[in-house]
Amino acid sequence: MSSALSSQPTKRNVKLDDIWPELEEGIYKIITDLYKGFPKNKWMALYTYVYDYCAASQSKTTTKVGMPKQQASGANYVGEELYNRLNLFLKKHMGTILKVTETKMDETLLNYYYTEWDRYTSAMKYINNIFQYMNRYWIKREIDDGKKEVYEIFILSLVIWRDYLFTPLKQRLTNSLLDIIENERNGYQINTHLVKGVINGYVSLGLNREKPKETILQVYKSGFEELFLQATETYYTNESSKFISENTVAEYMKKVETRLNEEVKRVQQYLHPNTESELIAKCEKVLIEKHVEVIWNEFQSLLEKDKISDLTRMYSLLSRIPRGLEPLRATLEKHVQTVGLQAVSSIATNGGPIEPKVYIETLLKVFKKYNDLVTGAFRSDTGFVASLDKACRRFINENAVTQAAKSSSKSPELLARFTDFLLKKSPNNPEESEMEQILNDVMIVFKYIEDKDVFQDFYSKMLAKRLIHGTSTSEDLEGTMIGKLKSTCGYEYTSKLQRMFTDMSLSRELLDRFNNHIEQVERQALGIDFSVLVLATGSWPLQPPSTNFSIPKELQGCEQLFQKFYQNQHSGRKLNWLHHLSKGELKTKYLQTSKSGYTLQCSTYQIGVLLQYNQYDSLTAEEIQESTQLIDSVLKVTLTSLTKSKVLIAEPPLDGVEELSKTTKFVLNKQFKNKKTKVFINVPVLTQVKEEIDSIHKTVEEDRKLQIQAAIVRIMKMRKQLAHSSLMSEVISQLQTRFNPKVNVIKKCIDILIEKEYLMRMENSKDMYSYIA
Known part of the structure; x- marks a missing residue:
């Protein structure tokens, strides 16, 4: 081998x-x-x-030979x-x-x-x-x-x-x-x-x-960090107890803020970043949590003294610990409510009628002050925002003014009147550049109003008057306000308001066609300038006249000519003339003291009275009533406004008279004087204003009953059977965005629907209702 x-x-x-x-x-x-x-x-x-x-x-x-390498x-x-x-x-x-x-x-x-x-x-x-x-x-x-x-x-x-x-x-x-x-x-x-x-x-x-x-980090944590945190707790426990006993809470909070910033800087300079969370948590527990009750007790005092920087610091510190802010939110709510109630009381002490402008500006002043505090010092904290909202809702809906009126509906009424003041032509109107912000302020108060249906009724009636009488500051501002209401309450809330503008546009087009229709000869034969507004009944909050009225013969031709034109344009439609909302101008020719005469701006009822004096210098109340067909209450208001403007002289005077005597004489004042050549005499008297306000409130109450009944039917139709308490709560839930339905009114509405056989009480349980299909 x-x-x-x-x-x-x-x-x-x-x-x-x-x-x-x-x-x-x-x-x-x-x-x-x-x-x-x-x-x-x-x-x-x-x-x-x-x-x-x-x-x-x-x-x-x-x-090896013959063997593999290994x-x-x-x-x-x-x-x-x-x-x-x-x-x-x-x-x-x-x-x-x-x-x-x-x-x-x-x-x-x-x-x-x-x-x-x-x-x-x-x-x-x-x-x-x-x-x-x-x-x-x-x-x-x-x-x-x-x-x-x-x-x-x-x-x-x-x-x-x-x-x-x-x-x-x-x-x-x-x-x-x-x-x-x-x-x-x-x-x-x-x-x-x-x-x-x-x-x-x-x-x-x-x-x-x-x-x-x-x-x-085991060596760092066990060898240094644990002992460091213990030393930190001991150091700040001793320092904080001593410092807070010798200084004010405000000074103590500054000290805490400084110490916390120092500890963060300490980590950044020479400690491991992981230490920061535990270190700051330890400091917060010792410096804030252990002394939290002392800090809480100072909050009310800082609010009363408007110490914004201290309140900012307090929020910043207390937001670091669990539930540190909860007592402050409750205190803020109570404080804002108290301040709001005191502010309203201060403007309601004179006993006279409250000015809408003063009232709304008072509410806004309180809101803006504490809204600035919440958005600034409290960083728009949701809890503080909720506290502010609750407080504002309370003092806006229930205060000295609403108590005097015995109705929470007074606030929405005054807000609507203030809005009317803003949107109506007046030399006192704010600059147009300011109006957007002022309308935003209106919406702030509107947000807190509980009875939004009351505002809607007042606003729609006042808007109707502005449109009919052409007294709006501008249609753009009107549209802006309606847009704000729509974005807050939805399309349904403003649908009728928007249809009123559509009607105005259609009416102007109709009047243009009428003017083009009648010949120049006919226009001259009338002897007067004539315009008319045709408004749809379902879109406008207009009541029919409360009295008969015999229109003067001087105006009859105008009405008849337009009536004929309109029937040819729209067969089958009926025109109802609202003379109580109409107005016109009369030119005086009987006064020797004035070369050019005066132009009197009057209501149609006033025109009906004054045109009688083209034939007579003196008329009794009975004679005027016979010629005009006005009922007693309307006649008295009309004659009172004419005597107050001194166009007529009453014999005997009407001051303090409750019932208008038929024999009272009204004499044309041929010595009438006025600084202006155009004299506005269609000034509503206080009783007329009060009656109108009462009428709106009454309408609101009736509308509410219908809305409550409709809500009950909707709910029962869907549920078929429902307990009394559940039905009550669901009705309130559905309607509270428009108004707060009263329990006793809901009960009455349930009884009405039972009588009308929409509902029935179940035999086995009287507390249960069943829907009758």
């Missing part, structure tokens, strides 16, 4: 005892004198020693003894450093420790590179084989520092750090760079046993 033997050349064997003295000397020089420089050729020599020693392996391969032995990297020598060297070095620290304390200790730490870690990065070959092969193989106590050289250096230097010094180091930090809290300047360097060492020593290259 023949055989062949082949072999690879072997690397020379390197003995550790031969290379270690130079390695040890080089490592020692790097660790102690790195900053003086280390020659590159010396570094390469040390790297070569490690490489030659670790690469000293015996690799032999034998091949590995006799693989690479056998050397390193264990070198690793152990370096380990012992570093431990010995730790002992040397530890010996020096015995004579040092406080900041001197920290300075020495940090200097050595910085020198050591910087040096070990270089030494790690010298041992890089061993890291890549022998150490990697050992780690892969599960050797837990073998690390890459740099990691080894940290483990040795941690176990043989840091652990014995830990308590002294931490105490020194805490003393320095307390000095800083007491106002002394400290070396933050030193503190940061030492603390970073705590972090670096948190080695993950499973993944040694990863850093965890």
